[in-house]
Amino acid sequence: MVKICCIGAGYVGGPTMAVIALKCPSVEVAVVDISVPRITAWNSDQLPIYEPGLDDVVKQCRGKNLFFSTDVEKHVREADIVFVSVNTPTKTRGLGAGKAADLTYWESAARMIADVSVSDKIVVEKSTVPVKTAEAIEKILTHNSKGIKFQILSNPEFLAEGTAIEDLFMPDRVLIGGRETPEGFAAVKALKDVYAQWVPEERILTTNLWSAELSKLAANAFLAQRISSVNAMSALCEATGANVSEVSYAVGKDSRIGPKFLNSSVGFGGSCFQKDILNLVYICECNGLPEVAEYWKQVIKINDYQKTRFVNRIVSSMFNTVSNKKIAVLGFAFKKDTGDTRETPAIDVCKGLLGDKARLSIYDPQVTEEQIQRDLTMNKFDWDHPLHLQPMSPTTVKQVSVVWDAYDATKDAHGICILTEWDEFKKLDFEKIFENMQKPAFVFDGRNVVDAEKLRKIGFIVYSIGKPLDQWLKDMPALA
Ligand code: NAD
Ligand code: UDX
Numbered sequence: 001m002v003k004i005c006c007i008g009a010g011y012v013g014g015p016t017m018a019v020i021a022l023k024c025p026s027v028e029v030a031v032v033d034i035s036v037p038r039i040t041a042w043n044s045d046q047l048p049i050y051e052p053g054l055d056d057v058v059k060q061c062r063g064k065n066l067f068f069s070t071d072v073e074k075h076v077r078e079a080d081i082v083f084v085s086v087n088t089p090t091k092t093r094g095l096g097a098g099k100a101a102d103l104t105y106w107e108s109a110a111r112m113i114a115d116v117s118v119s120d121k122i123v124v125e126k127s128t129v130p131v132k133t134a135e136a137i138e139k140i141l142t143h144n145s146k147g148i149k150f151q152i153l154s155n156p157e158f159l160a161e162g163t164a165i166e167d168l169f170m171p172d173r174v175l176i177g178g179r180e181t182p183e184g185f186a187a188v189k190a191l192k193d194v195y196a197q198w199v200p201e202e203r204i205l206t207t208n209l210w211s212a213e214l215s216k217l218a219a220n221a222f223l224a225q226r227i228s229s230v231n232a233m234s235a236l237c238e239a240t241g242a243n244v245s246e247v248s249y250a251v252g253k254d255s256r257i258g259p260k261f262l263n264s265s266v267g268f269g270g271s272c273f274q275k276d277i278l279n280l281v282y283i284c285e286c287n288g289l290p291e292v293a294e295y296w297k298q299v300i301k302i303n304d305y306q307k308t309r310f311v312n313r314i315v316s317s318m319f320n321t322v323s324n325k326k327i328a329v330l331g332f333a334f335k336k337d338t339g340d341t342r343e344t345p346a347i348d349v350c351k352g353l354l355g356d357k358a359r360l361s362i363y364d365p366q367v368t369e370e371q372i373q374r375d376l377t378m379n380k381f382d383w384d385h386p387l388h389l390q391p392m393s394p395t396t397v398k399q400v401s402v403v404w405d406a407y408d409a410t411k412d413a414h415g416i417c418i419l420t421e422w423d424e425f426k427k428l429d430f431e432k433i434f435e436n437m438q439k440p441a442f443v444f445d446g447r448n449v450v451d452a453e454k455l456r457k458i459g460f461i462v463y464s465i466g467k468p469l470d471q472w473l474k475d476m477p478a479l480a
Contacts, residue, residue, distance in 0.1 A: 002027045002194070005079035007109045009033035009042055009068060011049055011164070011271070011340065012126060012157050013085035018057045019168040021066035023198040030067045030075040035386060042068035050339040050366050053165035073116045080119075081191065084109050085126035085157075089384030090275050098381075099282035101130050101275075105386065110140040113150075120149040122187045126157055128220075128276055130283055131213045134177075151187035153178045154209050156216030161270065162337035174204045177212025217280045221296055224273040226261045228302040234264040234466030235309060244466025245448065264466040266349060266419055266446030267306040269334030271342035271384065274300055307345050311352030313463055313478040314444050318415060320476075322358040326438075328409040331420025331447070332364035332372055339366035342383050345446070346419040347375050350400070353417075360400045363409040365422060369402035376400060407433065415442035421449045434458050440472075 006013045009031045021029040033039050041048035047055060069075055076082055086105040091097050106127060113123060134152045141150040154177035159167040174195045178188040188206050195204055230248055237244040244264040252259035277296050284293035315322055334344035350360055362372055373396045403409050410416055410433045418425055426449055434441055443455055445464045452462040461472045
């Protein structure tokens with residue numbers, strides 16, 4: 001029986017390994033982590049992450065060929081294939097701070113693998129890492145040369161949160177990069193054999209190590225670039241009276257462009273896009289390519305601009321101040337169908353409103369008060385360190401209350417901000433909400449989920465990203 005161990009029981013390690021266990025009954029999979037609360041949750045009925053379909057997969061395999069454990073060394077020692085799916089955050093200090101990937105967690109995992117191993121192993125980079133990381137990892141793995149052979153592979157993960165199980169069941173592609181040597185090819189084949197148990201052969205791509213590492217950064221950069229492109233257009237739409245949904249539809253009908261990933265929004269969030277583009281920018285700079293670095297930096301600049309523009313629009317529409325006004329924030333997760341708040345645009349929007357002294361009442365069906373307070377008090381980039389899994393400090397933002405109902409959040413509010421596209425927001429009784437709000441009542445839709453015309457008929461003043469502005473908003477132009 002092939003034994004797999006995955007270091008890191010997070011959003012990638014947990015679902016990916018659960019699906020491997022389900023699809024490969026003859027493989028034994030152990031997912032290990034240094035975080036005791038995370039592993040306890042994986043072994044309970046309340047999994048540590050919310051992902052549609054995940055509970056079902058875990059229930060089918062846990063205790064059979066899928067195990068969650070904090071005994072990292074034991075499972076690594078016993079494994080034939082070790083996946084490493086630990087955090088690769090943006091560095092917060094020192095050389096490359098604010099851009100470069102911090103490989104501290106990766107390096108400590110690699111050192112531990114080298115130290116505890118007593119048999120040959122294939123070590124798989126599952127985390128997103130800078131190009132050429134495999135070279136550094138190889139050096140670490142062989143540092144105490146006990147005669148054990150390690151083959152390193154790059155197998156980046158392309159799943160998106162909220163659809164992780166679907167994506168893992170039917171991936172567009174699985175990418176495996178390895179050394180172009182007989183041992184390298186054999187290792188690639190061993191991993192390919194695992195995926196081939198459910199992924200069609202033509203969807204399993206094999207490349208050299210550096211192409212696989214770079215393809216992951218490139219794919220995320222291309223996806224984020226589409227969103228920044230449509231968001232840049234949304235600003236121009238508002239200025240000219242064009243409608244961004246109509247523009248996106250018309251543009252996406254070109255089969256060379258395609259319709260996906262062209263929804264204008266308050267900005268992209270999530271743990272990957274910003275981090276991976278900053279990483280790409282840093283690699284370009286280190287390789288003497290400042291023009292290329294500058295090009296990709298713009299994707300992030302437009303994303304920041306979109307969030308600032310949204311806050312400015314709220315403040316300017318509400319008579320240039322939100323001081324002491326109650327703003328209901330509907331949605332805090334970075335997208336629907338996840339409780340994940342890493343780099344969610346809601347953090348920057350809420351901080352912007354708090355900076356103007358607003359009182360916020362926040363509702364998200366999947367995000368807890370503890371998480372929201374933690375996000376609003378944490379320093380930039382600190383979220384991606386395992387420390388974020390520890391109990392939070394008692395600091396809280398007093399102007400923020402977190403409620404468990406959209407009606408409670410909007411009661412007596414001056415304005416509503418929609419920051420996540422949860423389906424339930426489309427079905428709210430806006431007549432009832434309007435009655436219970438201060439007047440004039442505003443809706444700022446950062447996801448274009450509500451029917452603006454219907455809301456205007458009820459009496460709301462509505463701002464929808466990239467849509468023609470109503471007279472009120474034209475009369476109160478947002479300051480840059
Ligand atoms: P995560 O924070 O959810 O999980 C990482 C886990 O690794 C944590 O539970 C942490 O405690 C654990 N860990 C850190 N160092 C460890 C060590 N030395 N030993 C044992 N456990 C350790 O992160 P994630 O979202 O799963 O992302 C992991 C990697 O995958 C990152 O490189 C990320 O860029 C990449 N990735 C993420 C996604 C996504 O959608 N979240 C998608 C593709 C790729
Ligand atoms: C992304 C990549 O899609 C995935 O392949 C990679 O493995 C990890 O990073 P994820 O961050 O989970 O996945 O979600 P994704 O669906 O890509 O959305 C990212 C952000 O972009 C979200 O905030 C989402 O709301 C936003 N978005 C997405 C838009 O604003 N408009 C769109 O058209 C699509």
